[in-house]
Amino acid sequence: MIKIYNTLTRKKEEFQTLEPGHVKMYVCGVTVYNDAHVGHAMSALVFDIIRRYLEYRGYTVKHVMNYTDVDDKIINRANALGEDPLKLSQRYIEAYANELASLNILPPTATPQVSKTMPLIIEFIQGLIRKEAAYAAPNGDVYFSVPNDKEYGKLSGRKIEDMQAGARIEVGEAKNHPMDFALWKAAKPGEISWDSPWGKGRPGWHIECSAMNLAELGEQIDIHGGGNDLIFPHHENEIAQSESYTGKPFARYWIHNGMLQLGGEKMSKSLGNIVSIKDFLKKRGADVMRMLVLMGSYRAPLIFSDETQDAAEKSLERLKTALRPASASSGGLSAEVASALASQAESTKQAFIEAMDDDFNTPLALAALYELVKAINTARDNGATDAQLQPAQSTLRELTGVLGLQLKEKQGSSEDEAKVNALITERNEARKQKQWARSDEIRDQLKEMGVTIEDSKDGTKWRWS
DSSP: OEEETTTTTTEEEEEOOBBBBBEEEEOOBBBBBSOOOOHHHHHHHHHHHHHHHHHTTOEEEEEEOHHHHHHEEEHHHHHHTEEEEEEEEHHHHHHHHHHHHHHHOOOOOOOBBBBGHHHHHHHHHHHHHHHTTTEETTOOOOEEEEEGGGTTTTTOOOOOOHHHHHHOOOOOOOOOTTEEEEEEEEEOTOOOOOTTTSSEEEOOOHHHHHHHHHHOOOOEEEEEEEHHHHHHIIIIHHHHHHHHHSSOOEEEEEEEEEEEEEEEOOOTTTTEEEEEEOHHHHHOOOOHHHHHHTTTTTSSSSEEEHHHHHHHHHHHHHHHHTTSSTTTOOOOOOOHHHHHHHHHHHHHHHHHEEEHHHHOOOOHHHHHHHHHHHHHHHHHTTTOOHHHHHHHHHHHHHHHHHOOOOOOOOOHHHHHHHHHHHHHHHHHHHTEEEEEOHHHHHHHHHHHEEEEEEEEETTEEEEEO
8 A cells, every 4th residue: 555645634545546646746837937947857757756656556647737927927037038927938948848759758648728728717717706815906906805715824833813913915916814825916017918808917926836737637536636836825826725625635635855956065155056957957967867866765855966966977887787788607596596686686576665654755665676686686696697687677678667767888999899899808818918007907997988897807897897
């Protein structure tokens, strides 16, 4: 039985879906006004891993990830660049989709956009007004009435009276209570706007997700996800709007990932310490970013540094060692030893499932995989043939695939490979002639080229590091 930590109840709960065998999952996407960064990648990877595991366990997952393409930041950047806001956001939507594909993240089932959901957003707001959960202000704004929602604060654990102490009504705002939040904003000169019953304007941030969620998944969903920075106010406000509108519980399980930190410091544009996905992929492989996420709890902060990336690289290499072929001179294992390897593969699969069933415990799942890696490598060293290694290697491929790891060996061009082979031939000759200094020199040269060599009684093997 899968157990998930639910932010709403602050405890692990048995996972039971609204419809047997089906999962409706909504994950807050990005506001598209600039290049996406590795923090966005972290959140997308967390929910990709969760989705992949749920599908592995037999669920059909409808995964919705929205794009916020109407927002103050988009408008400001478009004005600065002299570009149409919707064209600007569409450009970044396409770039982000390509980056997610480069990270081996499965495409969501649906990717709604705010600009394409406007009629439903307006209808949603009208419904809230009819239910007296919202009100239209004289200046054309529409606000959600927080004091009218007796359950407001249940996700974040905050009380209205405590929140009110630090809240205030800004100049130009026409809301009744400091905690009320905008559902519709009256248009300002030069801003993109849409017609509505309250005049020209555009939606507030929170109502957008509630409407897109309703459009794609209906009134109730199984999982709502996003970064833990969204718990308040965004997700708190989503619950308030959606449940006030439908009169039904909104999401059964609220899953939140921790924040990515650069060297222990939160990554943010204000600090100027942003690392874009595009720049990351120029230096490291997609599996490295995924392994970084897998090595820690999804709910914990993720330290993003050269050291943690190097550690992720080493962990990947460790997994890859088990996928290498048997030695050419392998004589084979005894039936008893071969049977023990098969048993290890089966126990690894069970341990993997137990770990992932426990709130997607990827560090424990990886620990189980390393036990299989150790068993495969020991079997190879003891003379296992490819046929004897293959079943255990297939299990390893299956389980790492569930985590979305590709474990591709680095490929060089034919010219690079010819150069490596020539250097190895030269090195072997130098070793025969006992020219140890030249042999070491060539080894160092190969290492700089990203080549690892392994000497054995069968000769010298090499691979890209």
